[in-house]
Amino acid sequence: MKLKEIVEGKVKIFIPDPNEYLVNGKFDPAWAPVFYNPKMIFNRDLSVIVVSVVKPKIIVDALSATGVRGIRYYIESWKSEELILNDKNPEAIKLIQLNLKYNNIEEAKVYNRDANSLLYEIKADYVDIDPFGSPAPFILSSISSIIRNGIAAFTATDLSPLEGSSKLSCRRKYDAINFKLSSSKEIGIRILIGKIIREAAILEKTVYPLFSFYADYYYRLFLKVDKGAKKADKNIINNLKYFGECPRCGYQQFLQDNCKTLCPKCGTEMIIVGPLYSGPLIDSEFIRLLIEAHEKFTYISTFDRVKKLLNLISNESKYTSVYYKLDKLASKLKIPKLPSIANVLECLGQASRTHFDPKGIKTDKEYEEIIKCLKS
Template identity: 55%
Template sequence: MRLVEIKEGKARIFIPDPKEYEKNGKFDPSWAPVFYNPRMMFNRDISVIAVSIISPKSIIDALAASGIRGIRYYLESNSPIEEIIFNDKSKVAVDLISKNVEANGVKVAKITNRDANSLLYEVITDYVDIDPFGSPSPFILSSVNAVKNGGYIAYTATDLAPLEGSAKKSCKRKYDVNNSKLSFSKEVGLRVLLSKIVREAAILEKAVEPIFAFYNDYYYRVIIRVTRGAKRADESIEKLGYFYECEKCGFSGSSKDPIEKCPRCGNKVKISGPVWLGKINDDSFVHKMIDYLQNFSYIKNFEAVSILLHKILQENKYPPGYYNLEFIASKYKINVPAREKIIECLGDASQTHFSSKGIKTSKSFDEILECMKTLSNKV
């Protein structure tokens, strides 16, 4: 296996040479014997900032692959880390992790060659990172088991088809959610994932509090805080509910229980649920991330991270779900006005990071529609 050295953040690591695994001039990271995906750099950049705030003493990178994530936590987070467990079930990956850990002077590394679930049922830690290829569902229960009371877990999910409702049967299998493809599916997917995490944690009488969550490129990333207690777990369960969207008039909303008919026009609605209807971001944590960001001016995604954090802070005050302006316009056969004009017209609304065609607002559907119709006539 020929290796090449790459730089990411403050880390320099060795990865399999992509040129050796190209097919017809193309390369996918999954084709290499050890996985390293440069498109996930944004995910890792933002995770390093989050870990800086969490400041854990112990970390488990359960699906470590090249080791880049754990190495960056050690080098860049300024946390009082006493141990990082780098785990991968691939012997080839473990050998590469050893090389990369040594090259970066990670003195607190413990490297294991285990099945992730098996390992997570044997250890207790402050922070667990689950960054799989596809769905994190197989690792949710074990990771909740492995984290201390008041500890944190970070999950990445790249299986957008089931989460967003395009693959309904797959969503039912992996997340036990009856999902539909709604016009605001990007947010639905994140809340489907959180619903699964909440329900799995409740089995162990643990409660889940999302502190940071976002969508980017082709994946979701969520960081949760886990606390013990049956009563707290019950309170988390109480924040589950359903999204609905009318197939005729385009009206959408959320409810505690599933509904069959549109509250606005009486027509049939599409349903997704159970989904998480609580907050997906903690304001104080996001504020801290914005403050801490200044310490990471060297990261390649500095500007993009800043834009994301400020958007999340803006949209976090609004109810679950966003309004897809293109979808509404198509229902009423009107032009799509500029998003900023609609936000200005409503007076109490914001952009959403989930979609460039979406807005968040506490205003009613009919107020949004009225603004759109008025502005459409001026286009």
């Protein structure tokens, strides 16, 4: 393999030289013998900050590829007692070993295993699942390996099923009924969390989101894992719901089940998706700690973008409702001129922009008040 040295964060690593794997003059990270995607630096930068706050004893980077993620955690976030890097691709293992040596890390354990079989054998308090596409095949094994109060970190790049474009794929992978709705960017992350809650419950465990977000073309979740059948039951009963949107007037609400429901505002049959998680997506104390920790990471190339996202998420987390997409709402209601988002926010008083959508707002105010502000 022809290699190229790059710098990401504070580490220097070798990756497959993109120029050696061009097809018709173009390059896709999936065409190289080992996967490295510079578009995921934002994801890794944020994860480095999370790990610096959590300070886990045992870090498992279960799908390591070049090892960049785990190596960055160890060098930039926190020297954990154990660092485990794993990949089923033997070429990746050679690169991980080279990159560990290059960064003077002698103490890491490297496995060339199927992640699922490895995860069923080990215990850890931080497990990172950063797969190609869906994390669904790794949910049960990763939750099984995580001890009480440990953290499960998941990336999902398969937005098409989660956002309701590939309905059958959503049924297959996430066991949820899905349609494209106005707020599908948030619905998708809630369907994913809902699936993880149900899988964790099989093991008499449950999960609570500490920090979860949407960026570029993926979701990223950091979930706290807890143990106990009663806690698992309680989370399911309180937080696993369905969600309905009225195709005519845009009214939306969480629902207890997926029975035919008429919109309480205009009587039209609602489009229902789910099951999905209806609780908070963010732990406000955790986001405060992330905002504080971020100040120390002045060297990361995404410093300003991270700051903007953390502040926006901190604001929107004050509101428990799913965001309303104002342009869609205005077009459903045939409101000819959409006022600026800033004006709507001012009119509502208690409301926030959302990182999910530049045309979206979050508020706990009644639907009628939102419409009044849209029309004013």
